[in-house]
Amino acid sequence: MEVNMFACNNLPEGAIFSIRAGQVRRQAAAAGNRPFRFPAKPLDSPLKIEVFKPVGTAYVVLRTNEDQYKLKFVSAGEETPMSCEMHVKSVEDGSAAPPTPGAEEPKEGSTSSKEAREYLESHAVMQFVQSLLQTLIKDKPADPYAYMARHFQSGYEPHEQRSPLPTNIQSAPASPAMKTVQAAMKEARPRIKAPKPPPSRRDLMRMNAKDTFLKASLDGSLQLALGQKAPKQPVDLTAVRAEAKEALAKANQDGYFRIALKSIAIQKKYGLVDVSDITRIAKNNLGLLPQPLNIRFKTALAQIYVRGAPYGGSDKSSNGHRYDSIPIANGMITAGMSCQLV
Structure with missing residues (x-):
């Protein structure tokens, strides 16, 4: 008797047909479209047809001198995997059951050779197995399976714990592929500089001290304090004369002496420019921005205005500054430079 199943609808994926006629049972994948053959005639006994659905799959690789294995079945949605142990032994007479039509499972065509190769390459399985076999052939251990298991x-050992790495050992260098990825990520990452941390209390004290010394040097208080407290040192006139003679000879040789004489002649003819007001620090800083914390350059803005009017002429404001002094100083402060109005 031959039974064929066709026009099957709404069967679960991987479904298996199980057909029983009398004492004979045949099973085959529903997608195989293969006939089921029985020794009985069509009217000898009723047929029992069942649809089975696989709930777990396990593969085992048989090896020499081993007859007991443990299987773990992979199933979707199960937190605890199913497992069982299996015993395999050879038949003494070597006889094998004849193949039964309909019982052979059709070959799966879902996984192509290309997909299999991509899977093995993505996990570097072939490289590892090749290296393992080369090492196995070179060492020739007494128990090759235990040897390979140790390399896996x-x-x-299976229950041996790894020692923690010392702190002075850095991680392994990245592979060329990883370096390429890291370079691409670095190139794609926006080049935004991290904000500088706020200055510490010590830095603020240091900057305030610098500003105090700067103001003292500009208004003359520093020179006055040094002049009052500095002890008088005896002057060696012979050394001073020798140093002056050497400086004059060098200046005459370089041409600076002639330039200095010419400058003195010009000063005698036209007079000197009065720059005494430049050393006076402005007291009214209304509208001036606070000085920057991280100073790039230190500057001083010297103001010159026309005298005559009640407030110094058309170019002088009521606070004693030129109209353009505060904007210029604020621009320099915004650029990271300290600016002192004098």
Whole structure:
């Protein structure tokens, strides 16, 4: 008797047909479209047809001198995997059951050779197995399977714990592929500089001290304090004369002496420019921005205005500054430079 199943609808994926006629049962994948053959005639006994659905799959690789294995079945949605142990032994007379039509499972065509190769390459399985076999042939251990199992565990025993790495050992360098990825990520990452941390209390004290010394040097208080407290040192006139003679000879040789004499002649003819007001620090800083914390350059803005009017003429404001002094100083402060109005 031959039974064929066709026009099957709404069967679950991987469904298996199980047909029983009398004492004979045949099973085959529903997607195989293969006939089921029985020794009985069509009217000898009723047929029992069942649809089975696989709930777990396990693969085992048989090896020499081993007859007991443990299987773990992979199933979707199960937190605890199903497992069982299996015993395999050879038949003494070597006889094998004849193939039964309909019982052979059709070959799966879902996984192509290209997909299999991509999977093995993505996990570097072939490279690892090749290196493992080369090492196995070179060492020739007494128990090759235990030897390979140890390499699968990176040289550790199954229950052996790894020692923590010392702090002075850095991580392994990245592979060329990883370096390429890191370079691409670095190129794509926006080049935004991280904000500078706020200055510490010590830095603020240091900057305030610098500003105090700067103001003292400009208004003359520093020179006055040094002149009052500095002890008088005896002057060696012979050394001073020798140093002056050497400086004059060098200046005459370089041409600076002639330039200095010419400058003195010009000063005698036209007089000197009065720059005494430049050393006076402005007291009214209304509208001036606070000085920057991280100073790039230190500057001083000297103001010159026309005298005559009640407030110094058309170019002088009521606070004693030129109209353009505060904007210029604020621009310099915004650029990271300290600016002192004098």
